[in-house]
Amino acid sequence: MTNVGVIGRVTSVQSTTLRVSLDVGAKGFTKVGPDGLHTVGVVNSYITVPAGAHRVVAIVTGVYISRHWDKRDQKTLLSEDDQSAYELEASVVGRFEGDRFRSGLTGYPPLHAPVRAATVSEVRNIFLPQGVPSLKLGTSAVASEQDVFLDANLLLGHHCAVVGSTGSGKSCTVMSILDGLLDKSIPNGHIVIFDVNGEYAQSFSQGTARGSSTRTIVLGPKLGSSEGLFLPHWFMNNEETLSLFRASEGVQAPVLQRSIADARATSSTNQRDVIRLQIVEDTILAIEQLYLDKNGQEPAHQQLTSLHQIVSDQSQAIGPCQSQWQEMLTLVTTAIADAQISSAMWQRLTPGQKDILGQLFIALRNRVSEAFGALGMGSAEAAPDFDAPVYYSLQQLCDFFLPSRVKIEQANDSRIANYVATLQMRLSRLLADGRYDFMTRVERHSDPLGSYLKLLMGSDPTGGEDWPAADLYVKQSRRHEEGPSVTIFDLSLVASDVLEHVTSLLGRVLFDFAVRSSPRAAYPLLLVLEEAHRFIPARKDPNGSGIRSTAVFERIAKEGRKFGLSLLLASQRPSELSETVVAQCGTVIAHRLTHEADQNLLRHATALGSRALLDQLSGLAQQHALVTGVSTGVPAAVRIRDVADPPKSNDPDFISAWSDPGKLKDLPAHIDRIVEGWQGPRT
Incomplete structure (x- = not known):
């Protein structure tokens, strides 16, 4: 390879960093080459160095002038320029395989290898991807005629x-x-x-x-x-929902998950079933508390009569748990007939009556559990996918489904309500925060x-x-x-x-x-x-x-x-x-x-x-x-x-705005417009 266009020689190779000693003719930072005048030793310009079958490409990152002293020249009067060595440092960025530029390094150049400034055509090949879709970002800061x-x-x-x-x-x-x-x-x-x-x-x-x-x-x-x-809240998956409501992992997260599953699985027409199933459970608890009361028969009679009316009414409503309501009606009717509880005051429930009621309550609780399962709310039932983006009302979750789930879970742990109280408060506050309305109050569509x-x-x-x-x-x-x-x-x-x-x-x-x-x-x-x-x-x-x-x-x-x-x-x-x-x-x-x-x-x-x-x-x-x-x-x-x-x-033009007296007159009206959009129309 000829020395035409050579600007220097490699003096150091360290990993991807090359050090180059510039030739005397390059000290002016220009070099005449076969295709014109080249700028030499300018930061961000490119050089090429032979390395085996390829040519390494490096970008100049630094230029240096260092003093050197040669004993043979002690008797010769030398200029400052003659006593200086010109060097540059460059980082290897790729290689030329023929005329095609490729990133990466397959070999290193040897010491004393000739260094050339990258030609215009080489720079063009570096910056223009070949055979692939490309977009223009701008121009090279060193060679303004070269697009990047x-x-x-x-x-x-x-x-x-x-x-x-x-x-x-x-x-x-x-x-x-x-x-x-x-x-x-x-x-x-x-x-x-x-x-x-x-x-x-x-x-x-x-x-x-x-x-x-x-x-x-x-x-x-x-x-x-x-x-x-707007962004419907029901698009949130399980993790996002727990994060938004800051539900703790121990109790709040499981209760909230099941409450949302209940809200998604239960339509508005089934809510009456849920409410009345809870009434059945509450009635059972109320009668059980009367077992030791001295006038237990009168209030027990009232509770059973009222329960019979509710169960009878609900057994006629068509729904997913109608069969359970019909079975409960049969159970309550039979128990009332067998127990013969009177409405007389000051009479305690007899052991026989308690036994009949106890068996009734076991059967009723089983039917209630089956009914909740039919509604998709049973504790043992597989809930819908917690991550499914299925609509549910956040207001109904707060007012109905979360309290309902708490009541269901209290059968296993009476402290559930205390654990979930702070979660209910956060949910209520979220619904009251107007900043979230574009998420929490999106209507069903x-x-x-x-x-x-x-x-x-x-x-x-x-x-x-x-x-x-x-x-x-x-x-x-x-x-x-x-x-x-x-x-x-x-x-x-x-x-x-x-x-x-x-x-x-x-x-x-x-x-x-x-x-x-x-x-x-x-x-x-x-x-x-x-x-x-x-x-x-x-x-x-x-x-x-x-x-x-x-x-x-x-x-x-x-x-x-x-x-x-x-x-x-x-x-x-x-x-x-x-x-x-x-x-x-x-x-x-x-x-x-x-x-x-x-x-x-x-x-x-x-x-x-x-x-x-x-x-x-x-x-x-x-x-x-x-x-x-x-x-x-x-x-x-x-x-x-x-x-x-x-x-x-x-950037804003401060002085221009401050110099306009018309803007000062418009300031009160400007503030009024901002405030109206900020806090809403005045009432």
Whole structure:
């Protein structure tokens, strides 16, 4: 191989780090090559070094000037430049096999191997994935004429994290990625955005190019069925329900589980059966307490007569436990005839009467147990799937089914009511908390789960006439024709302590849908999480908030790829994110980060060859980022491309607003509008 284009020689090889001594002709940091003038020794530029049958590619991470002293030159007057050695340090990022760039290292270059600056064509081959779908992210920070592309399938298949301090350009980077995807013909594309700051709706409004080329639905920011941002509580699985109600494992959790199973299994028409079965049990207890009473026959006669009337009435009602009621009627009728209990005052129950009543009560309790089983409420009966998203009323759970279950379980432990009292109080307070109304007070409607999944996936959810947000959907979808679906959840008005339950439930529903889909990944989906640290916090405190939400997204990060569910995270504090989620992101786009903890997390989560580059994070300019990971051939310093109609995340113009006297006059009316929307219309 000729020495044309050689800029130096390898002087040190340590793992993935090369040290290069630059030739004399390269000291001016330029070198004439066969295809023009090359810039030499510039951080973030690329060099190539022969290594066996391939050429190793490395990115320059540092340049140095060091003094050297040669005894042979003691009598010669040398300039400062002649006494200096010029060196550079580079991290190996891949190799060329012929003209094709591949990531990874198969061999190391020898000492004194010639080093060349990567040519324009080589740089182009590095940045443009060959034979795969790609999207343009921006241009190289070193060579502005060179576009930087990402492998779209690897980007989506291995998740992506966009991190950076406030104002560094994260939201625009997220939008540039989405634009790169929307540039392609993807009519079956599905994108869901969790927008906690209310930034993305304007980027997809109907007057924008994105709004006209996508099927976009914006849910929120107002909460409630009519605004589209509602989430039925009955979608929650067992773990989510126990977390929301903070039910303790010992007694509260089992009682709550069975109460919800009762509520799901029992229709409103069966509630009368439940109430009267409880009356039968209460009557048995009341008569048993009269056994030692001196005037026991009179009250016992009243109780039995009244019980006979209730059982007789219920035995005529058609229902799942009608046969048990008819058997109880026969038992009560026979016992009244045999016991001959009178209504006379001051007479005790005789031993014979007690014996007849005792046998009656044993038989009645057996029939009551069978009746509860027929209603799906029996303790020995298999309950419906606790995770099944089947409707039940939370108000009825609080007012009827939980107290009913407590009464049933008290037959085994009289202390149950005391154990469950705090749970009942929390449930009552939850129903009184208006912030949860968009979850706890969603009216029953046809096909709730199916219509909600259709909404998430960009299909028409209004098949049932009673779908709560039908008017909103019709209004927003009026101009929809074709293109990928984009569903934006504007969560800016969701309270922080409610946000965890909302995002974890939505994430889990999407994941369960992906897992149950067959064939696998037939409808892949990209889930964009803005300000992801707010609902995927690091698990620093086992009893802290966000644990349930973190668990959901950690599972998606680890398993979602094979089911076609991809994450695109954006966060200004990566150190507050779950380290598991960050580590699963195959592509990391890092803007300016000044906090050491944030930088250290990225160093642990990125490949060895990329860590030296991360030292630049604190000095990156706005709209510039370092890109590492599987979707790009090499780690690269990139200027992110400009986007039209960016998210509403620009810095406010304080001085301009403060200088406008008209705004001062409008301030009282502005406050009134805010207060009315905040606390509701004044009465």
